[in-house]
Amino acid sequence: MKKKLTLKEILSFCIIAIVAIAASSYFILFFKPKNSLELYQSISFAKDFEEAQKLSLTGYERNFKKEDFDYISKPETVAKSVNQFTLFEFEDRTYLILTSPGKSKLKVLAVEELPEEIRSYFLEFSDSIDE
Numbered sequence: 001m002k003k004k005l006t007l008k009e010i011l012s013f014c015i016i017a018i019v020a021i022a023a024s025s026y027f028i029l030f031f032k033p034k035n036s037l038e039l040y041q042s043i044s045f046a047k048d049f050e051e052a053q054k055l056s057l058t059g060y061e062r063n064f065k066k067e068d069f070d071y072i073s074k075p076e077t078v079a080k081s082v083n084q085f086t087l088f089e090f091e092d093r094t095y096l097i098l099t100s101p102g103k104s105k106l107k108v109l110a111v112e113e114l115p116e117e118i119r120s121y122f123l124e125f126s127d128s129i130d131e
Contacts, residue, residue, distance in 0.1 A: 035101050035102055036082050036101040036102070037082050037101040037102030038102070039055065040072075040079060040082045042055055043055065043069065043072050043073065044072055045073075046069070046073065049066045049069045052069050052073070053069070083098060084099045084100070084101040085097065085098055086099060087114075087122060093113055093114075093119075094113070094114045094119040095112065095114065096111070096112050096113075096114055097110070098110040
């Protein structure tokens with residue numbers, strides 16, 4: 001015989017589901033960097049390499065080395081600027097777009113078509129990441 005759920009059980013389930021969704025949303029919104037400026041701050045203020053490496057997308061951790069973290073997080077190392085770039089790759093061209101870091105909405109600051117040798121570098125780089 002099937003047991004009918006009581007209103008209290010349904011309400012309890014809904015509250016647990018809402019809390020779980022809210023907690024994960026809060027974590028995504030407030031504990032993950034949203035732009036290059038927040039990423040720089042998260043890396044430079046991380047307690048250790050493992051904490052900073054957690055900022056890497058799963059599967060790409062090998063692209064962020066301990067030597068890089070050590071250099072970025074040294075107190076005497078200060079970034080001269082923090083830039084945010086996007087690559088748009090098409091069949092025969094690649095565009096590099098400089099966008100505004102640390103803004104809630106991205107603003108395009110510059111657009112350049114990459115020369116073939118630089119485009120080739122990024123294509124090789126992205127191919128090595130996919131392997």
